[in-house]
Amino acid sequence: MKYEEALQIAIEELDEKIKVLSDTFQGHSARIETYIYDLSMARKALIQASGEKREWVGLTQEELQDLCVKSYHTDNAGETHFDRSYFADAIEAKLKEKNR
16 A cells, blocks of 8 residues: 555544544533544644655665675575575665665
């Protein structure tokens, strides 16, 4: 699920909770009104976050070199081979880790 999709789902869930609380407890309790306010502020924060662009974090030369070195594997015959698939998967995993 993409970041924007998750934010949209969270906003929709908050909208639903705010409506239910507003319809059910309107004016009955200061605590409920505070809860509705808190949900509204959380909704506002999510909407603002959904409009913000996060800066992409790439890999450093050192990280690429480290992943490259780890992509060399020696087979049973003693020959060393570069595993392109491992390298690609390692790059993808590292980028996901850095850009959560």
